[in-house]
Amino acid sequence: MATEAVLEPCTNHRPTSYAQLLAATCLSKLTSRITPLPIEQRTDIRNYILHYVASQPKLAPFVIQALVQVIAKITKLGWFEVQKDQFVFREIIADVKKFLQGTVEHCVIGVIILSELTQEMNLVDYSRPSAKHRKIATSFRDTSLKDIFVLACSLLKEVLSKPLNLQEQCQQNLVMQVLKLVLNCLSFDFIGNSADESADDLCTLQIPTTWRTIFLEPETLDLFFNLYHSLPPLLSQLALSCLVQFASTRRSLFSSPERTTYLGNLIKGVKRILENPQGLSDPGNYHEFCRFLACLKSNYQLGELVMVKEYPEVIRLIANFTITSLQHWEFAPNSVHYLLTLWQRMVASVPFVKSTEPHLLDTYAPEITKAFITSRLESVAVVVRDHLDDPLNDTTTVFQQLEQLCTVSRCEYEKTCTLLVQLFDQNAQNYQKLLHSPSRTTLDIAIQEGRLAWLVYLVGTVVGGRLTYTSTDEHDVMDGELSCRVFQLISLMDTGLPQCSNEKIELAVLWFLDQFRKTYVGDQLQRTSKVGFYYKRFFKNVIRDEERCIHVLAVS
Incomplete structure (x- = not known):
């Protein structure tokens, strides 16, 4: 040859x-x-x-x-x-x-x-x-x-x-x-669906029925959890990638008792990883573990999760892990998507849970929301002073994260609203003082405007969340309190043009107005909400004449 x-x-x-x-x-x-x-x-x-x-x-x-x-x-x-x-x-x-x-x-x-x-x-x-x-x-x-x-x-x-x-x-x-x-x-590709690579990667794994006995053996999952804890990061990342696939295995592969046992083994593995989190300091391991957590909720119902014996401890550990991850926003920003996906789907499932076991999301969801809000505000000073890439410039990622947060933020909405009102008032007052201060610096103005831009985005997010979560008239009043502050900020910046012009705040305002329009401006408004009464009162305080009011609604 x-x-x-x-x-x-x-x-x-x-x-x-x-x-x-x-x-x-x-x-x-x-x-x-x-x-x-x-x-x-x-x-x-x-x-x-x-x-x-x-x-x-x-x-x-x-x-x-x-x-x-x-x-x-x-x-x-x-x-x-x-x-x-x-x-x-x-x-x-x-x-x-x-x-x-x-x-x-x-x-x-x-x-x-x-x-x-x-x-x-x-x-x-x-x-x-x-x-x-x-x-x-x-x-x-x-x-x-x-x-x-x-x-x-x-x-x-x-x-x-x-x-x-x-x-x-x-x-x-x-x-x-x-x-x-x-x-x-x-x-x-077990069933020949040739999935589009651009689709959500948290898909169900169509394992053949003939493989069922392998997956039912506890030793199979234990093998990969043990490998994760035994191998260096370059290899343990691959072990976690395999576990992501195990967590995505189709539910119909098991009978109901078998599914409960299999899920219990997955949860035990999560608990073990979170109790010994040293390996998660590696970005590759961290990313795959976030995917693993998102796959668990993607493939299993909240009602099934709460029935697992270790659920209360594991949800506490996951909440702490999420809060720490949000606080260290610069570590692995692309992985936050999976954590927010987890909490978004958990909170969205609350109305459908029939189990008497507590889901504890009313305890942890507000903490997740608070961690996201405070971490984004705290990031502004670091970004401006150290000349880092500003997350606000990546609007695609920002919008994606905000749309995920909107569902989480409406759980125990009173806490979220109180926090945002406090932060908005504080930062708006600081901004006004800076504008009238002769000793102000460009750096101080940039930091304060960055914080206000985040706050406007966040207000638009929680207002838009009304469409994704059970809402009440009391919640509508809270939406009014928050929206009123954004309209006041719009008025403040309009009076100070062009000195107060800031592209990031203006983009945030457009986001807010779009969310406000979707939620409260439309044919169904009178039948779905009493919010019109509150906004009429707020507009009289903020906007002094009818033409100004029409202008704001037209923009939205």
């Missing part, structure tokens, strides 16, 4: 590695042609590459990866081909087991082959009929994927059964590749 001469090692290592990569790339294109090579040639190529990587286990990683991709493509495209009454290309799994019986380097190669094969089977090739791809993927799922998953879990159990020597790069690489293999198995 012409390829053999290229793959064989030369005296100069660097040219050899890239020559091998070129040969592997050519083989990949050759074996992926629409008109395939004869089955005998493809079998020879596959067998030769298997022999070659077995005899050269210390090849450059990118060369091994390229050669393994060739094996995976040959196996996928020839999955249904028969030679002498045998599916010749399905023997790859038996061939890989030979690698697992060798050195650590051979084990790594074997695991990489299985991992790449799993990914390749899951990858849609749009140059070929999608029906053929689905037929191959379904057959692979039914005949091989479970065995690969069980094999990967058994390798991880062996890792934990003996002292870990993760100072050795080979050992660390082996654990990493096995965890990636497990993650690829759990991420498989």
